[in-house]
Amino acid sequence: MKLAKKIYNDEGLILLSENAELNDSLIRRLKELGLNQVYIADRLTEDVEIPEMISEETRRRAMQEIRTNFRKITESSVKGRVYPFLGKSFLKVVESILSDLSSREDVMIMMMNINSTDHYLYRHSLNVCVYTLLLGKVHGYNNDALSVLGLGALLHDIGKTKIPSSILMKPDQLTDYEFDQMKLHTEIGFKLLKDEPGVPLVAAHCALQHHERINGSGYPRGIRENEIHEYARWIAIADSYDAMTTHRIYRSALLPHQATEMLYAGCGTLYEKEKLEVFRDHVAIYPLGITVGLSTGEQGVVVRINHEVPQRPVIRVFSGPEGEMLKVPYEVNLAVKLSVVITYVEGTEPELAYV
Structure with a gap:
């Protein structure tokens, strides 16, 4: 796994740069530093930009x-x-x-x-x-x-x-x-x-x-x-x-x-x-890049926030109801597809969550 965003230390200096490859030792050290979430580069979401609130x-x-x-x-x-x-x-x-x-x-x-x-x-x-x-x-x-x-x-x-x-x-x-x-x-x-x-x-x-x-x-x-x-x-x-x-x-x-x-x-x-x-109405309760499960049994990644209804984001579905990986992922807009709901979010366990 490679980082998609820099990691900063408590002095504001870069600790790890983008594309740094993670291993067990680094992950353990990041946990010791109190960091339990990082952005990971993934071909499924390489086109998704994670906006920052401030520069x-x-x-x-x-x-x-x-x-x-x-x-x-x-x-x-x-x-x-x-x-x-x-x-x-x-x-x-x-x-x-x-x-x-x-x-x-x-x-x-x-x-x-x-x-x-x-x-x-x-x-x-x-x-x-x-x-x-x-x-x-x-x-x-x-x-x-x-x-x-x-x-x-x-x-x-x-x-x-x-x-x-x-x-x-x-x-x-x-x-x-x-x-x-x-x-x-x-x-x-x-x-x-x-x-x-x-x-x-x-x-x-x-x-x-x-x-x-x-x-x-x-x-x-x-x-x-x-x-x-x-x-x-x-x-x-x-x-x-x-x-x-x-x-x-x-x-x-x-x-x-x-x-x-x-x-x-x-x-x-x-x-x-x-x-x-x-x-x-102004909080992204499902962060961009996080993996979610849908009521259809499918799994996907949040790729866009609907600002009018942030509780209903756009999901890029990558696996089917039986857990099979889709050859061609597709997107579902939950603000339009009201019959589909998010049933769970990965990363709720007390581990390092990859979002």
Whole structure:
């Protein structure tokens, strides 16, 4: 098997290039680095382009800013003092992401955790920012509002820079005490940001409130519905989705369709129905290149997303009901062929999934 896309390390440098041939040793090393999904070159899908939500250059610069500034905060011994140019630095990141999203037609929420071994906190912060900004654009916020929303999303977990690494990076489930310590990141984040020049107070409230839930079951204050700032309610959805679709040492990542179902389990109790509907209509729940089984017994690969109905993609069928390989694969558009449904997705097992 050969890679179809580059793999980057946690410094943004290329770890493996396209066409690198995988072997057991490399696969084992990739798993150790926390990478559980890669793109594999395949003649059946060599014509399928996997679009990126943001450019490689934007991602590289964003990750560099996040790493540099978050590390400075982690290492800072002055209580409550944040790097003084934090707002200015991260506003440039938000503007770059907005520019990329605006330049792409019909952009969808695609998986951003493939082909990168970045530190979880840094990668998660960027992903949540990108997802949230897309949702905000679709919702209709103006550029000024999007800038504040984007800063709130990018910095929502900044309080985790002050959580002991023994808890933050623990490979097992947290104890009750450790979880209580982890939950303090919301209040720590608020304190870090509330007086920071160039960071709107609303962004600080996003750090404080992104774990609140509309039925009052969240933390740190257990507030409900409109008591939670609207931006924090958007971030809550993006934050939960990215956390569920990211591989962790103590649990495997969910695929997008599974994570979306989990989010909808909290519809009207944890998350707002209207916001979830916006999310559902703009997430590619069946990623391009992933193998799926159909109700006809056939197997195929997702080769195109229908933007009007992303839950019903175009499938390139390569094997018949008896598992026989077809001499000539053909495509079925599930948005048209309504009698056919996806019955399973390969890669849901806790192994390295090839998509």
